[in-house]
Amino acid sequence: METTGAPNDGLLQHPWRPVAIDGCQLLAKSCFGETRYHILLTDLHCVWEETMHSAAIQSRAQELNKRLQAPVKAFFSHLCEVVRPCLSGSRQPPEGEANISVMRLDGGNLSLRLKSKLAGLPLHWEFRCTPAPVTVVCLHLVQPLLSMSHTLQQEVEQLEGLLVSKDAEIQDYKENGATLSRARLQTEIFERHTYRGSFLAKTLAVVCSDHHSVKNFGVDLQELYTAVVAHGSMRKRKLSEQDELVTTVVDATTSSDADRGEADSEQNQTSPVAEAGDHIVRTATTQQLATCGLAERAPSKAKKKKAVGLFR
């Protein structure tokens, strides 16, 4: 659910990657099409984005490069070549070939200014990123990060269980008189609570010394992120197919109810007075369902019919 009308350009499926641009540590996500792009950046204190399409790119290219003659496609192809590796964290542009500076502007905007060369002439570009809407931050960061934390917490619990089983096996060998040929192989009995306390005390001191470090989004977490959003998207597609199916069924049921002219129609009768003050309540109720999101996705048939009725 791209709630903000953000382009459905597959950016969600891209992992965040730690990048260092102009000495700034950022997490970046970008998606470059033929003559369009969508980028997201965060320093973990704010999140910025910019989406640009062909005409806007052409106009800004002209604004920043008065003498530019190249068609937007050639210009954009060069831009991609220089910028894409930087934003994917794979490499910095070679010294002299291109220079990118990062500037935080008044109003909370973030500007990435590129100076490069195209056919021997200086070429300028500017990514004018604005703070992303909270819905975008939720979609691209909060939701996946919570699912990742939950998944990892489950994995920790399962691995702890496996360790307890290994200890039971070891204990049985020992009770039957087995001994180790190499004493260094002896492990301590795993005790969940003692272990966790000591692990957290040690690890949090290190993790939190880099508390806001974008580097914490390492390769393992990038892979998990991709897996989580891929599963989430699959789930959404399935739900959306189910919704279509339910709506079709409900529509058919509503029509046949109407034909029978039964009790339901009474619920839709309103006095003019009630009707006047009713709009906000209706809006609120419908939007309330929207707020509840997935939790409300499987209402009873009666509930669903009522919700549909609000729009009639």
Place this chain on the structure above:
Amino acid sequence: METTGAPNDGLLQHPWRPVAIDGCQLLAKSCFGETRYHILLTDLHCVWEETMHSAAIQSRAQELNKRLQAPVKAFFSHLCEVVRPCLSGSRQPPEGEANISVMRLDGGNLSLRLKSKLAGLPLHWEFRCTPAPVTVVCLHLVQPLLSMSHTLQQEVEQLEGLLVSKDAEIQDYKENGATLSRARLQTEIFERHTYRGSFLAKTLAVVCSDHHSVKNFGVDLQELYTAVVAHGSMRKRKLSEQDELVTTVVDATTSSDADRGEADSEQNQTSPVAEAGDHIVRTATTQQLATCGLAERAPSKAKKKKAVGLFR
């Protein structure tokens, strides 16, 4: 760093708790003082907040309860009693005692409307929550969730290592002819990659069937959240103390440099022309340092002096 001027009321240290209000699944955080409160709510698609202090509470209480005579303190004390348990997920208000409805309003706002009774008279309250700034979402969700994911990923790796050690111990017993008295205690050899693939395939299907479920923020994650933000805050306090120390040292150094009238002063000399176009660059450079946040917190002495110079 409460970058938005949000009240430093300790809300960061509170864990998020899954709550169900009026059928809506939300994560909530709240902090109630004597006659003030600060609440944060999210359905994982948006994040809302409201901060209210004594005078504003009094004025809204009067607006919503024309006949109210009670002093703000008595009113607020009753409000806390009813609302606090709901927002901490500990219990719903008993049927008939109070009713809270959740409404998503135009403009993306979220309203929680309370109907209760005080001294036998109906009592109304409304939490008028607005979408939280992205910086607040980063502070209360993105930063801690990333640190939590990173910590849990480390824990997974460490537990995997322990399992490999257990297997080495078991293997040694076996090679020395040990046998199990109870065959059911036998475990499979732990193979990191096979295990992870199969774990993720199974778990993500379940986690992502509840992809946006606030219930994923379970008790274990709440505890980890609290530990992570507590360590983060400790770290910030230490850094802030260090910063004060560095600033004092730098101030002293700058003064003595100025007394000696050395080369540094040349760098601050600007022609009138250069000065005119210089403001935006200066602003950008200073703000750039701010953007880079903690990554830039330990600059060389020379760098620090330059940054300080920009404000003089």
